[in-house]
Amino acid sequence: MTIAAPTAETRWRCTLCGNLTRFDVTRSSKVIEFLHFDLGGEAKVEETEVLTETLESVRCRWCNAVDQVELVARPGAEEPPAAEGS
Incomplete structure (x- = not known):
């Protein structure tokens, strides 16, 4: 299951316990860094x-659920667009 990163209009929510604030995120990145010695x-x-x-x-810190996180609208924001293929 792939989950998108939160945006200015969306945030994560655990579908099992309702957590909105604490998640362990595993991500891979490729970066270029300018180092000054x-x-x-x-x-x-x-x-x-x-x-x-x-x-x-993305793992919920409260209930330890893995792959149970969804994107929901932030308060005052419009609903996020439906995922393709849903």
């Missing part, structure tokens, strides 16, 4: 460009 050799990331990012799973 000081004279002592300590690195600091000054810029990050995300090339690709994939959400692999």
Whole structure:
């Protein structure tokens, strides 16, 4: 099951317990980072460009449910569009 990331109009909700606030997210990303090293050799990331990012799973922190998270509208926002193939 693939889930989309929340947007300005949507947020996640666990379908089993109703949790809206606590989730463990596993994701893979490919990034380009600009590192700046000081004279002592300590690195600091000054810029990050995300090339690709994939959400692999979202687990509810309250009830430990895996793949039971859905996108719902944020308060005051319009309903999210229905997923294709639904």
